[in-house]
Amino acid sequence: MLLLRRLSHVSILIQHPKGTFVFDTGLGSQIEGQFHDHFSFLDRQLFKFTKLNSLREILLENKFSPDSIDFIIPTHLHFDHASGIEDFPKATVWTTKEEYDHAFSEEAMPPAFIKEQYDADFIKWNFMDFDTSAYEIFNESYDVFNDGTVVLVKLPGHTKGSLGMFVNLKSGKRYFFTGDLTWAAEAFIKPAEKHSIPRKKVDGDREKVKESIVMVHYLAKEKPEINLVPAHDFNAQKGIAHFPEVEL
Ligand SMILES: [Zn+2]
Structure with missing residues (x-):
């Protein structure tokens, strides 16, 4: 179904x-x-x-x-x-x-x-230019403001240079925006790929996608407090402040 x-x-x-x-x-x-x-x-x-x-x-x-x-x-x-x-x-x-x-x-x-x-x-x-300082379980990262608040990592597979973004708020709340690596946050927990029909149209490199999903899967196991937010997952986004509201 x-x-x-x-x-x-x-x-x-x-x-x-x-x-x-x-x-x-x-x-x-x-x-x-x-x-x-x-x-x-x-x-x-x-x-x-x-x-x-x-x-x-x-x-x-x-x-x-x-x-x-x-x-x-x-x-x-x-x-x-x-x-x-x-x-x-x-x-x-x-x-x-x-x-x-x-x-x-x-x-x-x-x-x-x-x-x-x-x-x-x-x-x-x-x-x-990503540097080779490891961040969480990723071995390359890019610290946008050089203070650890917003850190990018590479999540290759869906496209060659797909990126994920960690946001660490003052409140202690943590988000990991995972782009189109999966379309649903549950897919990282299982772990599971996208449905095969759209997947064939949009995923560039299936093996790399699987590797990147597995990385996030292990991260989620180790740090369940991080909120995983795929780019199209309406349910995962419901709890985030909607503009003009803000989260600090
Ligand atoms: Zn998309």
Whole structure:
């Protein structure tokens, strides 16, 4: 039996004394045209969405200037994460060289990648050099503000340069945003892969995906206090403050 789940397309807004950024952009203001121009009829059924407000619209409705977003870190450059990048022309896009090269290669095709979402000349790219200092069970990491509050790790497989983000709040609460490695947090506990039909369309390297899932599986066993939040898991996101509410 195929269970239908509610999928969400979210963006995580991080405000820190040293900068403001979003992790993923969700579905951007141009998503309908992008979907129509680049997707086959079948893919349009498989990846159907209900249009809510874009990140830019939500910020504006709440009197938060989109220009105050200093940078964007996409978990990866698939269409449902990169769609809003060009809605923020002032923001620098931080990614890894491997994700960038893959996203601009001939292999990167719809329905996974839509190059038009991130090929504008005005985009300023910043390639992050991960250092070899281990973080949790990962042997490479990137400390965004150099204070341990926001730390990125590599979760390869879904795409070459997929990223995960740890957020350590003052309250002691810890989150690990795991992108599209799985679509449900329970999949890390079992551990389990995605359903085979969408998996074949979106996962770049099945073996690497399995290895990355197993890493998170062991982390979750060792540290059950860390809240695992996949990018499309509506249930896992329910407990997180929704903008304009904030968590400290
Ligand atoms: Zn996705």
